[in-house]
Structures are given as structure tokens and as C-alpha cells.
Amino acid sequence: MYISTHQALLDFCQRAREFDAIAVDTEFLRERTFHPRLCLVQIATPAESVAVDPLVIDDLSPLAELMADESVTKVFHACSQDMEVMLHTVGVLPRPIFDTQVAAAFLGERQQISYGALVQTFCGVSLPKTESLTDWSRRPLTDKQIEYAIDDVKYLIVAYTEMMSRLRELGRVDWVLDELRPLADESHYRADRHEAFRKVKRINSCSRHQLGIARELAAWREDRAERRNIPRKWVMSDDTLLALVKRNPVRVEEFRSIRGTDQLGERDVDGALMAIKRGASCPHDRLPLMVRGHRQISPELESVTDLMYALIRLVAERSGVATSVIASRDDLADYIEHPEQSPLREGWRFELVGSRLDDLLSGNMGLTVKDGKIELL
Structure with missing residues (x-):
């Protein structure tokens, strides 16, 4: 079923709340935005499977209420990105949750098993991947696209039932729930922009003094990208950011001499230079330390x-x-x-x-x- 009206969404959510567990998946795009753009929400109960279209439904409050209903477990596969986009778009973090990828690691499967492999293992079904590069923001969606999207939850609710049965036999349900607890915490999805520098490519080549500059400049980039809702690399690439960190420019002409800064306006250049100055003047005892990769041990x-x-x-x-x-x-x-x-x-x-x-x-x-x-x- 394809749901494109508020009333149809309300009716379905009322039916879905009669079950102890529902399967949830999302389709989203983030190539041109800072925050992911929610394009489709697929939900399956033991009785039916639907695709909810958030691009044409103005009021998603029934979906928010369903996601917040703690009497209904929301079953995901590799839930982090789905949880992030739901929190940003719908305004609530689904609770309680069950992640089949996490659970599979307690049932003899590899830690990051794919959805296709999971369905094959626990449902005995091989799924096609013909629509894996679909632009889910384009309308109208074809019947084939909707069918493909719903496959991501139709079998997930079946796999969940089988996995829970096996986990109960092994006495490991609580183990899985303990492992999932951090994923149900909103702080897990609200990133500290002053930690963004740690994800800059080749940041490990920087000294501690340079890391102080990188922390401030990356935080400035995060703020600009989020305000404009554009990818951070559209504000400034990692390569340009790292070059600025290592050269530590003080004047506009020094800043402009670095490749990749030409698209920045005057106000952006002034803001970036102020961030660089803050980082360069950071006291030594407040400079960041890089999180180690593989630690050096004796x-x-x-x-x-x-x-x-x-x-x-x-x-x-x-x-x-x-x-x-x-x-x-x-x-x-x-x-x-x-x-x-x-x-x-x-x-x-x-x-x-x-x-x-x-x-x-x-x-x-x-x-x-x-x-x-x-x-x-």
C-alpha cells in the first residue's frame, strides 16, 4: 500500500499500534543537503506493509506518535541513519528499538551483515537489488519502486520473529537490548560540532597546535553548512581545510592564496579567519588530542x-x-x-x-x- 494522505496515514498508524512490533525502514537523500532529506518511510506489521510518502503528506504527526509509542517495538536493520533522519524530520526518536544487524552478531553471523544476507539466512529469500540507485525524491514513484522499497520491511518483520525466537532459546535477548541502549539515546545523533575535526581526512598528520586550529575551523564549517543546509564540502573541502590549518593564514590575501577558497564570500572569509585565530591562540592545556586508531603498546x-x-x-x-x-x-x-x-x-x-x-x-x-x-x- 502506498500512503499519500494524512487520513490514510492516521488509519494505518492506528492499526499498527495493535501489534507488539513493527518493521521500519527509510529512503533518504543527503548528497545535496547537510541534513538527510526523508523521501519515503516503509513500515510493516505482521498483517500489512506500506510505503508512507513524507514528501506529499503535510502532517506527519500520526507517524511521530507511532514512533514514540513505547508499547510498540520498532525493528530496523542498521538503524543509525534511519534514526537520525526520523529525529530530524519527524521530530521524535523511535523507541523502543530492535536492530537486526546488531542481533545477528549474537546469533553466529558477522557483525555487519547486509540486509540481503540477513533475509537469506533467516527467511530463505533472495532479494533483488535493481532499484539500489533510485532517486527517491522524484515523483511519481513507480509500482516497481514501491514494491522494492516495501521488500525492505516485509521480510524484516519475519526475520525479527525468527531471531527473537532464537535469542530467547539462548537467553540473549537482554544482551542485545543492552547493546542497543546507546542507539536509543538522542545524544548519539546530535553531534558536537567541536568534534567534527576528527573526521577530516588526514587529520592525523597535524600537530596538537594545528589540531586546535582544525577544531575551530571545522566547527565554523559545520555551522555554515547546517545554516544553509548544504553539504559541508560545499562550504570547504577537507583538502582546503587542512591546507588552511597547516598554513595558519592571518590576512585575507594569505587566506585567498590557498586553492579552494575562491568560492567563499567576504563574510565567510572573515569568519574562517576568526576561527583560525581562535584555534591558534588556544592555550596548550586545552588543545585537543586525537583519538588513537590502533594504540602503540609494548x-x-x-x-x-x-x-x-x-x-x-x-x-x-x-x-x-x-x-x-x-x-x-x-x-x-x-x-x-x-x-x-x-x-x-x-x-x-x-x-x-x-x-x-x-x-x-x-x-x-x-x-x-x-x-x-x-x-x-
């Missing part, structure tokens, strides 16, 4: 983390929980140095592997090789 610590990681992989193999969901090598190094602050000391991770890590590090348990495979000793 050979001794590396050997210990190798042993711990072997245990993690063994537990992952036996439990069917993806290794990368349990812990990374950096997580293990942090565990050695600050175990009291580690996620491995809490919740399902401690239940699954935390106590075994303690036994391994205290010498109460070991690992050996038997028939070419690692075994507990």
Missing part, C-alpha cells in the same frame, strides 16, 4: 593481548557471538591497564568472557593447541 603487553584475543576468538567460536562485538585488541589492552573501567567487567560481556579473562591473567587458566585448534587448558 612488546610485552602485545604478547599478553595476543593471548587474550585468542581466548576471545575461542569464546566467540563456541558461543556464536561475533568476535568484534565482544572486544577489540585495544579493548583488551585497556582491560589490562584499567580493568575497573572496562566494558568487559559489565553486563553480558562479563557473563560471556570477563571471568575467563580474569582466570587467564591470574594464571588459573591456560590455552593449549590440540589437533590444530586452541583449547582451554
Whole structure:
């Protein structure tokens, strides 16, 4: 069903609220805007599947009320971008949620399983991808496009039922819900513009002093892009931003000598120069530190983390929980140095592997090789 009127949306949302869970997906575009532009919302209940057209319905309040109804679980696959666009466009963050991509990692699948692979695994259906490059903002939509879009939720609600059954059998429903909790927090989708510099390409080549400049200049770029609702690269590319950071221009002519600044108006140049000046004058104790990628650790610590990681992989193999969901090598190094602050000391991770890590590090348990495979000793 294609829903293009407020009344049809209201009627469907009333029917949907009779169920404990519904599947939700979105189609959006963000190539020409700062915020994603919501073009279609697909929803499936166990009884019906619909495509809601937000580009032609002026009042989306019934959809907002459905998304906020905490008696109905909203099932997504890889939900972060869907949640972001719903929050920005509809004004509410869907709650409670269930993410099948996250859940699959607790059922023996890889951490970032695709939707197609998920449907194949849990529904036995192979989905076509003929409309994957569709411009969802163009109207009218064809029947084929609508059918393709609805496939993204029609099978999702079926997969959810099967996955919940398996999770209950394994006693892992609470594990998944714990892992999903941060994704239901609005702060997860409201980015701090003063952290935007960390996503600039090749920012790791900067000194701490230069990072101070990059923080202010990237924050200025975020503000301009959001105000105009255009992609940040249309204000200034990463390459231009990085060149400005490293040259630290003071005067307009110095600024203009850098390639990629010619499209900026006088007010933008003045604003960018002020941002650069703020960053350059930042006290040393307030300069940012880059978040490490792979941390540098001593050979001794590396050997210990190798042993711990072997245990993690063994537990992952036996439990069917993806290794990368349990812990990374950096997580293990942090565990050695600050175990009291580690996620491995809490919740399902401690239940699954935390106590075994303690036994391994205290010498109460070991690992050996038997028939070419690692075994507990």
C-alpha cells in the first residue's frame, strides 16, 4: 500500500499500534543537503506493509506518535541513519528499538551483515537489488519502486520473529537490548560540532597546535553548512581545510592564496579567519588530542593481548557471538591497564568472557593447541 494522505496515514498508524512490533525502514537523500532529506518511510506489521510518502503528506504527526509509542517495538536493520533522519524530520526518536544487524552478531553471523544476507539466512529469500540507485525524491514513484522499497520491511518483520525466537532459546535477548541502549539515546545523533575535526581526512598528520586550529575551523564549517543546509564540502573541502590549518593564514590575501577558497564570500572569509585565530591562540592545556586508531603498546603487553584475543576468538567460536562485538585488541589492552573501567567487567560481556579473562591473567587458566585448534587448558 502506498500512503499519500494524512487520513490514510492516521488509519494505518492506528492499526499498527495493535501489534507488539513493527518493521521500519527509510529512503533518504543527503548528497545535496547537510541534513538527510526523508523521501519515503516503509513500515510493516505482521498483517500489512506500506510505503508512507513524507514528501506529499503535510502532517506527519500520526507517524511521530507511532514512533514514540513505547508499547510498540520498532525493528530496523542498521538503524543509525534511519534514526537520525526520523529525529530530524519527524521530530521524535523511535523507541523502543530492535536492530537486526546488531542481533545477528549474537546469533553466529558477522557483525555487519547486509540486509540481503540477513533475509537469506533467516527467511530463505533472495532479494533483488535493481532499484539500489533510485532517486527517491522524484515523483511519481513507480509500482516497481514501491514494491522494492516495501521488500525492505516485509521480510524484516519475519526475520525479527525468527531471531527473537532464537535469542530467547539462548537467553540473549537482554544482551542485545543492552547493546542497543546507546542507539536509543538522542545524544548519539546530535553531534558536537567541536568534534567534527576528527573526521577530516588526514587529520592525523597535524600537530596538537594545528589540531586546535582544525577544531575551530571545522566547527565554523559545520555551522555554515547546517545554516544553509548544504553539504559541508560545499562550504570547504577537507583538502582546503587542512591546507588552511597547516598554513595558519592571518590576512585575507594569505587566506585567498590557498586553492579552494575562491568560492567563499567576504563574510565567510572573515569568519574562517576568526576561527583560525581562535584555534591558534588556544592555550596548550586545552588543545585537543586525537583519538588513537590502533594504540602503540609494548612488546610485552602485545604478547599478553595476543593471548587474550585468542581466548576471545575461542569464546566467540563456541558461543556464536561475533568476535568484534565482544572486544577489540585495544579493548583488551585497556582491560589490562584499567580493568575497573572496562566494558568487559559489565553486563553480558562479563557473563560471556570477563571471568575467563580474569582466570587467564591470574594464571588459573591456560590455552593449549590440540589437533590444530586452541583449547582451554
